[in-house]
Amino acid sequence: MRAAGKWREWGTVPGLVRSAAERHAETEAVVDGRTRITFAELGARVDRAAAACRAWGVAPGDRVAVWAPNRLEWIVAALGAVSAGGVLVPVSTRHKGAEAVDVLRRSRARLLFVTGPFLGTSYVALLRRAAGGVAGSRVERPLAGLPDLRRVVVFAEDAPSGFDTWRAFLTAGGGREPARSAGMAGEAPSDVIYTSGTTGRPKGVVVTHAQTLRAYEVWSALAGLRPGDRYLIANPFFHTFGYKAGVLACLMSGATMIPQPVFAAETTLATVAAERVTALPAPPALLQALLDHPERSSYDLSSLRLVVTGASSIPLTLVERLRGELGVETVLTAYGLSEACGLVTMGRRGDPPATVAATSGRAVPGVAVRIADATGAPSPPGTPGEILVRGFNVMRGYLDDERATARAFAPGGWLRTGDVGVLDSSGNLSVTDRLTDMYVVGGFNAYPAEIERILLGHPGVADAAVVGVPDARLGEVGRAWVVRAPDGLLTEGELIAWARREMAGYKVPRSVRFVDALPRNATGKVAKETLRARA
Incomplete structure (x- = not known):
């Protein structure tokens, strides 16, 4: 296991990018279709994007949104924005226009990167319809319903009036050398991740650079991610499982990122075989689809050695089949939520299949987990109750929502997760449900x-x-x-x-x-x- 504490040396996400570019310079960093770049090349692209962000007026603390599927441009734009001092706001590709505009409006995003047509949908058209169309100056206010938004960049060769192309955006930075995130501190906000909104209006979760780096250094070490791994990132970048346990974890470990824009079993099988993928974190439904695919035997999946998953219901047979039929050396489960950096508990390598299937592992270092009854008092092992969390990973709060932030905490600084769970005598957590699902x-x-x-x-x-x-x-x-x-x-x-x-x-x-x-x-x-x- 890699020695802990590198997060202090990295300091911030841009510090991690620079470190990866130096430590793994000639290692393949990203494989996206026919495009293959090294960590040194990725660092250079991020620097160029950061310079362009500053040329376009992004100031420290400004929110910068990305509304696009998993692709190289998402990685470069997001890391470039953060390197310029911006605060990243990932937007779900499942959102319709009104939902996306709501997130952009409430986050007061100043700059937006948006995909071109994707899966038959024009995201630009969705945006224009929901935000009231193009109005005002092309530079100052491209969308009438989003007064804080100053620029929109489309990941495409062409863009409609009032929007700019990715190429034009990068050209704006010229050849200037980025300021290397001077003055940015680890305690500064790094991103605002909006909750899924399954129990109400999505809320923006604010976490810092230091929290993010520490959490995913721990995640990478417990998973056993290492240089030379080839990591298929099928989890969406707009979620912590895709961005932080994916992109950032690969930067930390020197693993190659292979972004996949949609869940598709046959595409995944083909990519695993062609790229000799070794790491495949994914939800149980995708893993089950791979195992049950009628053409699975046509693909060589022998390179797979690491699978990390997480859900309340994981059948024991899924764990056994991953190990037995595919020969996966390490199968782990984990539990987290956006309000806790996406990481609370995680299994350990060597855990028996029954523990992997029935629990989400134990609290990660620096984090405490408690089960509380209806009165807030601790429940004994084996008794279900609400899962409470306390530690370095707990959010700074919900963006511009002090009332919701106050409701999210119990006395003593414990984060109320809204999840129901049980701790066994060894500290393994079984997540039994949402309070709202009971x-x-x-x-x-x-x-x-x-x-x-x-x-x-x-x-x-x-x-x-x-x-x-x-x-x-x-x-x-x-x-x-x-x-x-x-x-x-x-x-x-x-x-x-x-x-x-x-x-x-x-x-x-x-x-x-x-x-x-x-x-x-x-x-x-x-x-x-x-x-x-x-x-």
Whole structure:
């Protein structure tokens, strides 16, 4: 394991970029389609982007947004903006125009980088419709509904009136040498990550350079990421799993970044085989799709040695198949949330499969985890309650929202996660659900994730999600949404009868709906609100 404490030497994210360019100068840094660049070349591109940001008026503390899929330009633009003293605001590619404009408006972004057409959608058109169209000076106010936004740069060869191309943006910086982030401190904000908004309006989570660097040095060390690794980054860059556990972790370790813009099993299989990918952090749904793909045997996946995943429901068979069928040496799980830098607990290499599947590992160094009951008092091991977190990783607060920030903390500086979990006697955390997903069956608390984990043990179930639905007698009961295993013929009656033998009666779903796929958000989590709406 790499010695801890390098984050202090790096100081800031631009300090990390410079260090990587020096330490791994001739190592391949990014492979994006036919483009291949070294860490030294990446450092030079980031310097050029930083100079352009300053030439375009980005001042220390200004928010700079990126609304684009995983690609080389995202990496260069984001790191360039941060190197110029800006604060990065990643915008979800799943957002529609109004959602993106809401984030841009509330973050008061001064500069926006946006993708050209992607998956048949014009993001520029979405932006123009939602922000009221082009108005005012091309330089000063390109969009009427976003008065703070001064410039919009499109990752394309052409851009409509009021917008600029990536090439024009870079040219603006000329040949000037960047100021090397002079005066930037580790305690300065590095980014504002907006929450997924599954329980209300998305909130902007503010964290610092030092917090980010320390957290992902720990993550990289526990995962065992090392120079020479080839890391397929399928997790979206707008999420901490893609940007911080992806881009920044590769800069720390000297691993090669291979960005993948969309979740697609066949594309992933082909890339793993062609690029000899060694590291594949991904949500369970993508890993399951790889294992079950009918053409999997056509691809050489023997290079894979590291998989990191995280979710409340991970079937033991998934861990066993990754190790047994693909020969993956290290399979780890982790738990985090945006308000805690995306990292709270993580498994350790050597953990048995049952621990990997049933828990999200133990608190990482410098972080404390506590389970609290409804009164806020600590719960004993084995008793479910709300997960509270305290440590270096806890956010500075929500951007411009003191009231929401105050609500997020319990006495003693403990961050309230809104997640329900259980700690075992060894400190391993099992995340059983969201407080908002729990439902009450005849007076008994039912936790969907626990029920889902049991359902996934049935050989005829490939995927499952459970939500509470109204019931005249019991108040609420469970409804399971199930994806059958390939070629499966499982019926509702068979699954309910099986469930009655495997779990307490109040936990047994009273109805089952079979679907081809579960609705998921961009980070791979099941969209429970969609299922509740259907119910």
